Amino acid sequence: MQISYKPGNGLLYSLNPMIKGAIAFSAIVFFSLNTLGLVAMTAITAVMLLVSRLSGVELGDIFMSVRRILLLLAIVGLIQGFGAEGFSLVDACAAMIRILGVFLVAGVYVTVSSQSELTFFWEACFRPLGLIGFPAREFALVMVIAVRFFPVILGEIDRIRMAQVARGAKLDGGGLLASAAALMPLMIPTLTQAIIRAGELAIAMEARGYRVSAQRTRYQRFRFGIVDLFAILIPVMLLAYLLRPFFYTAG
Amino acid sequence: MLERLELKDLTVRYGRNILLKNLCGSFSRRQINLVVGRAGSGKSTLLRVLAGFHKEYEGSVLADGQVFEPSGNISLAFQNPEALFFNGTVAEEVGYALKMRKMSAREIEPIARQWLQKWGLDPDRCWLNHPLELSGGEKRRLALAACTVFLPPVVLLDEPLAGLDAQGQRDLISLLSGMATDHIVIVVTHEPELLLEQSGSLLYLHADGCKSLKPAEFLRLALADSSFFPLPEWYRYAVRHFAQSSDLPNLRADDVYRFVKTRERMHADQL
Numbered sequence: 001m002q003i004s005y006k007p008g009n010g011l012l013y014s015l016n017p018m019i020k021g022a023i024a025f026s027a028i029v030f031f032s033l034n035t036l037g038l039v040a041m042t043a044i045t046a047v048m049l050l051v052s053r054l055s056g057v058e059l060g061d062i063f064m065s066v067r068r069i070l071l072l073l074a075i076v077g078l079i080q081g082f083g084a085e086g087f088s089l090v091d092a093c094a095a096m097i098r099i100l101g102v103f104l105v106a107g108v109y110v111t112v113s114s115q116s117e118l119t120f121f122w123e124a125c126f127r128p129l130g131l132i133g134f135p136a137r138e139f140a141l142v143m144v145i146a147v148r149f150f151p152v153i154l155g156e157i158d159r160i161r162m163a164q165v166a167r168g169a170k171l172d173g174g175g176l177l178a179s180a181a182a183l184m185p186l187m188i189p190t191l192t193q194a195i196i197r198a199g200e201l202a203i204a205m206e207a208r209g210y211r212v213s214a215q216r217t218r219y220q221r222f223r224f225g226i227v228d229l230f231a232i233l234i235p236v237m238l239l240a241y242l243l244r245p246f247f248y249t250a251g
Numbered sequence: 252m253l254e255r256l257e258l259k260d261l262t263v264r265y266g267r268n269i270l271l272k273n274l275c276g277s278f279s280r281r282q283i284n285l286v287v288g289r290a291g292s293g294k295s296t297l298l299r300v301l302a303g304f305h306k307e308y309e310g311s312v313l314a315d316g317q318v319f320e321p322s323g324n325i326s327l328a329f330q331n332p333e334a335l336f337f338n339g340t341v342a343e344e345v346g347y348a349l350k351m352r353k354m355s356a357r358e359i360e361p362i363a364r365q366w367l368q369k370w371g372l373d374p375d376r377c378w379l380n381h382p383l384e385l386s387g388g389e390k391r392r393l394a395l396a397a398c399t400v401f402l403p404p405v406v407l408l409d410e411p412l413a414g415l416d417a418q419g420q421r422d423l424i425s426l427l428s429g430m431a432t433d434h435i436v437i438v439v440t441h442e443p444e445l446l447l448e449q450s451g452s453l454l455y456l457h458a459d460g461c462k463s464l465k466p467a468e469f470l471r472l473a474l475a476d477s478s479f480f481p482l483p484e485w486y487r488y489a490v491r492h493f494a495q496s497s498d499l500p501n502l503r504a505d506d507v508y509r510f511v512k513t514r515e516r517m518h519a520d521q522l
């Protein structure tokens with residue numbers, strides 16, 4: 001099961017895309033630094049899942065895909081659990097909830113954000129870079145196209161993989177060099193297709209009058225509502241908490 | 252040699268969605284086995300199940316009464332199989348499947364040449380060409396030759412006729428029905444009318460229930476109700492004319508086909 005946008009109209013859905021993005025971003029940083037200890041992190045994860053559920057997010061699909069990182073979780077748990085004083089279950093769980101949290105936040109974020117909302121957020125993030133001469137809008141376009149084509153290319157890789165395996169390809173040869181060679185039947189066709197597709201897309205966009213430097217209007221306007229005003233407190237608080245050591249040293 | 256592939260109560264899922272329910276049917280040699288259905292009805296997914304790549308299913312696939320083991324026994328080509336090319340020469344492309352089966356270069360060459368010939372490509376002319384230098388129809392034939400050179404008992408093709416011109420389609424159809432003498436050939440198609448003459452059975456996939464039909468039955472149902480299956484206008488037109496001179500209930504797919512062909516020829520003569 002793939003995690004992707006599932007339309008809905010709960011609380012999380014209705015947030016401004018900037019706020020959504022900021023919450024997701026700060027929550028990911030928060031989880032990956034994980035300074036609060038096991039109990040608090042577990043509680044925060046639970047609250048987050050509850051809010052998602054109340055917003056109408058189908059958690060089932062997200063949980064299903066957690067299966068894919070189970071091995072990763074187990075390995076990290078084992079490595080982190082062994083400390084100077086032998087194995088500590090608390091440390092192992094803390095390490096695992098860290099990864100799990102990041103994964104769940106990303107899953108919920110992608111589920112409640114449509115393509116155009118993601119685009120909006122990307123563009124806004126790159127805009128400041130435009131001030132120092134960085135081609136922000138073009139870069140955002142590249143990101144958006146890459147994100148949009150990603151599932152297509154994944155599907156393509158899957159089809160090519162199956163057909164080549166049926167021909168007899170062994171795509172998991174041992175060793176680094178050996179496996180690079182073994183991947184040729186997969187990599188070359190995928191790249192070829194991606195290049196062909198990119199060329200077609202460029203022609204199609206130009207034919208429809210797309211010019212990189214033109215002023216653009218927006219099809220959808222994103223409002224900033226009362227809820228957003230409160231929601232903005234979440235990333236502000238999270239980031240303030242995370243940046244707390246800097247304030248101490250400064251003050 | 253494998254004679255029959257049988258689907259016993261096959262139920263196929265994607266996560267919690269049931270895609271195909273209690274599917275029964277069989278595929279056999281000496282005919283082209285068609286799989287048809289609207290977009291999204293699960294045709295490609297059925298091929299994945301048969302090829303052993305989609306494991307979320309209940310029920311069984313039997314090969315002459317035994318549980319079918321797909322690994323090594325199938326070839327699988329999706330739409331635009333020429334997207335699979337990754338070698339520098341036609342020779343390597345055809346020989347790849349044999350090389351991966353641990354055959355030596357000396358053993359491979361004669362087999363590969365003969366197989367190319369069988370698929371209507373002159374090995375002396377194209378042996379050292381780059382696969383992407385061939386024409387569209389030649390690429391398609393090379394791709395299918397490369398997918399089947401190791402003689403798997405079951406050949407699974409997803410829309411093999413798409414994107415070819417009429418001549419290319421005709422060539423391919425006769426090659427496929429030639430293959431059917433030694434292999435079980437299963438073809439997913441959106442243009443069953445092109446293959447009805449060569450086909451002996453047809454699996455119709457639909458969310459409300461799947462049917463295993465004789466081609467003539469399928470044709471009758473599709474002619475009676477275009478929501479059952481949308482046959483192209485030119486074909487319906489030809490059949491309507493045919494129906495006036497003969498009895499519709501006894502309509503056989505190959506009769507219709509022969510009729511359409513003679514009409515085509517008459518048209519060509521008039522022009």
Ligand SMILES: Nc1ncnc2c1ncn2[C@@H]1O[C@H](COP(=O)(O)OP(=O)(O)OP(=O)(O)O)[C@@H](O)[C@H]1O
Nearest residue numbers: 001002265270288289290291292293294295296297
């Ligand atoms: N990886 C996947 N995960 C979840 N659902 C999928 C996946 N792949 C396909 N499906 C769903 O399964 C259904 C059938 O897909 P399939 O590709 O088998 O259809 P098809 O009959 O081959 O259609 P077409 O004629 O357009 O090729 C579709 O509704 C599709 O949304």
Ligand SMILES: [Mg+2]
Nearest residue numbers: 294295296409
């Ligand atoms: Mg398909």
